Amino acid sequence: MQPVAVVVGGSRGIGRQVALDLAQAGYLVVVAAKTTSDPASLATFPPDPNSNDSTINTVAREINEAGGHSLAIKVDTRSVDSVNALFTQVMEKFSRMDVHVYNSGAIWWSSVEKTPYKRFKLMQEVNVEGLYACIQAAMAIFQKTHWRARVVVVCPPIYSRFFRGKTAYAVGKVGMSVLVKGLAMDWECEGKEGMAISGIWPATAIQSAATEQFQAQDASPAARLRKPAVFAEAIVAMLRAPEGVVSGVLTTDEDFLCEHCGVVDFAKYIVVEGSSPPRIMPLEFPVLEVAEQDDEGRRVDSTKMAPKEKAKV
Known part of the structure; x- marks a missing residue:
């Protein structure tokens, strides 16, 4: 039976590329996000992968027309x-889920003073709360399939510099x-040896809908970017690695x-030929374990706990 991968946040940019690469790797891909459309209404197909014309429906069509198998399902991770x-x-359609990739995200980089509460709340709802809701909802599938599945989350290694200038965003992402x-x-x-959850983040900025928001602030933005293929290929490689190698890893x-x-x-991944996109992440990350x-x-x-104890907590 064909393995099933669910990509939440798969309508554009990195998420789209992950969905395409998973389909190429043999997965039946469920493309999930909030944006939907009728691909037949587009003047050209496929659309710009970083534009609003790229939706779960266009990505699913790209996969199916390339000989893969895909299904688009709308989801709002705030709900x-x-x-x-x-x-x-x-569960009803496939009775299984072998891979869950959580790429959904909201972004706002500024100081705490300049980040309105409503913006802060949105980021928490989409980022950490949306992920938690997905994990909780997926538990029934994991249990039915005897706890053999992989979860990959787009989140960063934990280090102090990440908080600088974007604290409100970092609260959810580090969460x-x-x-x-x-x-x-x-x-x-719990002895669930067939389960693994991993976190992965771009070492160098990647061409996507998110990075295009910041292009106006950079004199030569494209020269600083890699193609999303580098991220998608890393995720596919991560899924092929043994559980013990990748579970709990933030890389x-x-x-x-x-x-x-x-x-x-990594030359094949650069957007502008001959450029040298700078690494935006540290070369080494702190070790989080302690002696105890x-x-x-x-x-x-x-x-x-007894009911009275629960009430106190």
Whole structure:
């Protein structure tokens, strides 16, 4: 039976490329996002992958016309009901999900003072809350398929410089990274050896709808970018690696391809021939483990508390 991958945030840019590469790798791809359209209404096809003309429907059509198998399902990650409906449909149609990629995201880079609460709230709803809702909704599928699946989250390694100038954004994104680390620990403690969750982030800025927002602030923006293929290929490689190698890992596309696939030349991924896009991530990241890593004392589980104790918490 063909494996199933669900790409949330798969309508444009990086998400679209991930969906295409997963289809090429043999997955039946469910392309999920908020934007929908009628591909037949477009004057040219396929549309610009970073434009609003690129939707879950156009991406699904691209995959199907290339000989793959894809289905577009609308989802609004700000709505738990919408998220639950997505995974219910996946379960009803395919009875399985082998891969879940969470690429949905909202972005606003500025100081705390210049970030309105409504903007902050939107980022948390789409980023960390949307991811959490998807993970919760997917649990029923994971359980039915005997806890053998992979989750890949677009979130960064944790380091202090990431917070600078974009604290409100970092709150949610680093929250996603914490979920990757914590859920990997849960699955390890529970003996779910067939499960793995990983976080991945661009080492160098990637051509996408998000980076195009910042082009006006850069004199030569395209020369600083790589193609989204580098990110998609890293995710596919991550899915092929053993669970123990990738579960709980927070890494970058470049670092994973270098360390696990032997890639040393990234010239084929640059947008402007002859350019040298700069790395935007540190060369090394902090180690998060502590000496007392495995000594957590008495573990508290709120689900096992008496009703009165739960009320106090």
